[in-house]
Amino acid sequence: MRFRGYVRSDGTVGSRNYVAVIPSVVCVNEVVEAISSRTTMTRGIYHHQGCCQLPPDLARVTDSLIKLGQNPNAGAALVVSLGCEGVDTDRLVAEIAATGKPVERVNVQEIGGTARAIQAGMDLAQKLAVKISGQQRQDVDLASAIIGIKCGASDATSGLASNVVIGYLADRIVEAGGTVIFGETTEFIGAEHILARRAKTPEVAARIYEIVGRMEDRAKSMGVDMRSGQPTPGNIKGGLTTIEEKSLGAIVKSGTKPIEGVLEYTEAPSSPGLWIKDTPGREIEVLTAMSIAGAQAMLFSTGRGAPQGFPIAPVLKICGNPITYENMSGDMDVNAGLIITGERSIEELGEETLAHLIRVMSGEVTKCEEIRYTTSMDIYTLGPVI
Incomplete structure (x- = not known):
């Protein structure tokens, strides 16, 4: 199986070819928005971090922005800094x-303010896009x-249809020599022992239990149990009653292959195969984590x-509920709900969806790309704002 992608000078392959416009700190998001809205082939990497954070979180944000700029879907990068942020902008640019891709930088304070930074940024973005x-x-x-x-906004059909289809694709991609990453540590609580059985080594199994315990401890440090927020109200309305029930459906999307290892939030896989990444369950931080890991599509x-x-990677929405699919076409x-209605088998819909994914990797746009619903993202941090 093959797709048509952009082969980068470092050997990675992109499914898109964007100029990533990267704010080093939340304070310049509006400058990035102005640059991106006035130029083509540009995508803003908006986030709410970068200053007044403890050193481990500043290092995490810097690492995250570096990996987002290194993602193969970014053919070039423009870094927009304020000038007094906590992120290491020199390291970010370097x-x-x-990776061999062209990079430019604009410093708002040094250039003389917002208007001049926007104009300079537009000029640089245009130059990069043409290049x-x-x-x-x-x-x-x-x-x-x-x-x-x-998976997100899950209901009882997710574990029966859409997660099952993704699990089928995960197996097929790994069998083809590719790499698949899944996260949402909060959403395999209660089913971690099932994932641990698939760990490639005892050390990997121990890491699965470790990240689950760590995530539960974060909730307990607030004086509450994880189950006070999971399942969400929307999950419950959709027929999911407990976090364990939700987790049993959620882990189905990982397929059946051995788990190669467990990645921290800013890490990328070191080899092909199936990997776990330690993330929360919320969409904006999870999709960012996948892009940090080098994902060309989701x-x-x-x-x-x-x-x-997501700003720089296509996101293919696979809906398990046929009613939702019709309402939100x-x-x-x-429409994985065709499995629920008996119109497709898992294998039939899995193969159709794999063909769809390959077309998307080769340039076909997804629904959310077409309507430009692609700016939501953020970086998962651990400590307080100080």
Whole structure:
């Protein structure tokens, strides 16, 4: 199996070819928005971090922004800094440039304010876009694919249909030599022992239990149990009654292959196969985590209907509920509810969805890309704002 992607100078392959406009700190999000809205081929990497944080979180944010700029879907990067942030902007620029892609920088305080920064940023973004616009797609093997998987706005159909389809695709991609990453540590609580059985080594199994315990301890430090927030009110309305029930359905999307290892939030896989990444359950931080890991596309399972995409990676929405699919057909890409109604088998819909994913990896737009519902994202941090 093959797709048509942009082969980068470092050997990675992109499914898109954007200029990533990266704010080093929340304070310059409006500058980035102004630059991105006035130029083509640009995507703003909006977030709410970068200053007044403890050193571990500042390091995490810096690492995250570096990895987002290094994602193969970014053909070039423009870093917009304020000038007094806590993020290490010199390292940010240098490590993105080390991949061989062109990088420019604008400093709002040094250039003389917002208006001048916007104008300079537009000029630089235009230059970068022109520079990468001539790059052509090439045929590449599916072994080059790195796919992130996620479920959100789940209901009782998610674990019966849409998660099952994604699990089928996860197995097929791994069998083809590709890489699949799943996270949402909060959403395999109560089912972690099932995942641990699939760990490649005892050490990997121990790490699965470790990240679950760590996530539960974070909730307990607030004086509450994780089950006070999971399942969500929307999950409960959709027929999910306990976190264990939700988790049993959620882990189905990981397929059946051995788990190679467990990644921290800013880490990327070191080899092909199936990987776990330690993340929360909320969409904006999970999709960011997958892009940090190098994902060129994401498979998103939903039952009640979660419409958002991501700035630099296509998000294919796979809906398990046939009623939701009909009600939100402008947002959902794949109707996995056909399994519920008996019109498709898991294998039939799985193969159709794999073909759809390959088309998306080769340039076909998803529903959320087409309506530009792609700006929601943030970086998962651990400590307080100080």
